[in-house]
Amino acid sequence: MSTTPIPHLYRSLLRELRLASRLSRTKRNPAPIVQLRSLVASSSSAESLAKTFLETRDFLRASRIHGELLKRYNPIHGMSEEERIVATANRVGLNTPIEYKKE
Numbered sequence: 080m081s082t083t084p085i086p087h088l089y090r091s092l093l094r095e096l097r098l099a100s101r102l103s104r105t106k107r108n109p110a111p112i113v114q115l116r117s118l119v120a121s122s123s124s125a126e127s128l129a130k131t132f133l134e135t136r137d138f139l140r141a142s143r144i145h146g147e148l149l150k151r152y153n154p155i156h157g158m159s160e161e162e163r164i165v166a167t168a169n170r171v172g173l174n175t176p177i178e179y180k181k182e
Contacts, residue, residue, distance in 0.1 A: 085125060086131035089115070095139035 092115065100107050115165045122128040149156045168175045 083129065083133070085119075085129055085132065088129055088136065089119070092132050092136045092139070095136050095143065099139055099143055 093112070096111055109175075118131065119128065121123050158166060165175050
């Protein structure tokens with residue numbers, strides 16, 4: 080098992096929660112922090128608590144890195160349907176036609 084002390088794992092887990100959030104500190108939901116504190120208070124084994132913190136931290140880190148890679152290597156990720164069509168057409172050297180709008 081890991082020899083990393085629990086306070087270090089707790090701080091690294093809080094750091095990953097902060098990096099995963101897009102909101103400022105005052106607008107974040109306090110529920111995850113409250114759950115972590117209750118988990119620490121109700122834990123019977125330091126080893127199981129360390130394992131839970133380690134796995135949760137690794138999951139949050141992998142999710143954050145996956146999102147960053149999606150943004151980097153899939154430039155149309157997160158665009159609306161119209162923006163995606165225009166970007167795809169531009170990528171192959173075409174222009175999308177101007178849509179006719181009845182007035």
